[in-house]
Amino acid sequence: MVTFPNAKINIGLYITEKRADGFHNLESCFYPVGWCDILEILPADELSFKSTGLPIPGNPDSNLCLKAYHLLKQDFDIPPVTIHLHKVVPIGAGMGGGSADCAFTIKTLNELFGLGLTVVQMENYARRLGSDCAFFIQNQPQYCFGKGDEFADITIDLTGKFILLVNPNIHISTAEAYSGVKPQKNEIDLREVLKEPVQTWKNVVKNDFETHLLPKYPRIENIKNKLYELGASYASMTGSGSTVFGIFEEAIEAQKHFEEYAVWEGKL
Structure with a gap:
């Protein structure tokens, strides 16, 4: 079975407090985008994993x-599989590529072997593997x-x-x-602000990581x-960086402006 784990962007990202467990609480809008890896999982005689594309x-x-x-093997008697991941989404880029691969593996195994897991159950498994893995279950x-x-x-x-x-290409x-x-406490209601036209977001919807990372990485x-x-209506770094996205009303010819970088463009 072949699937295409896709990346996501953060529209707004606010780090609101440090938790007792060492993690941070945050507020954000996660939005799926079409930059994808390729994941193939097939039944096999023994468990194996290989990756091609970008080195992991x-x-x-x-x-x-x-x-x-x-x-999943801890709870279900699933047979060995061979997993082939062709990595396309840049690594350490703030787009959740590895988390998507993880979530799509759970969804694929559920379908391949008829495990009957609900969305909530799959999300709970994904949460045990990474903070944003669960997002890609509903995607x-x-x-x-x-x-x-x-x-x-x-x-x-x-x-x-x-x-x-x-x-x-900055990790x-x-x-x-x-x-x-x-x-610090978020001073805006992100859910209300994002109901407004994209053009109004520029000076309102922020990524807290930009404050210290942009001066460090010009x-x-x-x-x-x-x-x-x-001509972007809105632009921002996504996640903890370093990928930056722009939302446009019309398609643009981007490659000539960013020839030295990894670029993906598409329709939402």
Whole structure:
């Protein structure tokens, strides 16, 4: 079975407090986008995992796809599988690529072996593997809070608009991103603000990580400024970076402006 785990963007990201367990509480809108990996899972005589495409750092045995398999294996008598992940979405880019791979593994195993898991049950498995993994089970726009693993409906529809994602090949670790954050209460109601036209978001909807990461990495700020120069209605860094996205009313020819970077553009 072949699936296409897709990335997401954060529209607004507010770090509201440090938790007793060491994590942070946040508020954000997670929105799925079409930049995808390719994931193939097939029954096999023995468990195996391989990856192609972009190199994935770390030990392959600790890949989230394998962790998802082992997690379900604890509760279900599922046979061995072969997992082939073709990595396309940049790694450490603030788009949840690894989390999507994990969630799609859970969904695929559920379908492949008829496990009968509900959406809620799959989300609960995903939460055990990473803070934003659970989002990709439903894979639809959500207001996210808690650690980024609790969801509520949100009124937002960008259908028909165009998005441009630019990754400047800068890897920002989660530890580095959070080390410069000063948690504070969000002063806006994000769910209400995002009901307004996209053009009104520019000076209102913010990503708290930008405050300290943009001065440290001028390339990220330059990309954001360039997206506005090209006519973006709204532009922002997504997640803890370093990818920047712009939302446009019309398609643009982006490659010539960002030739040295990884770029994806499409219709929302």
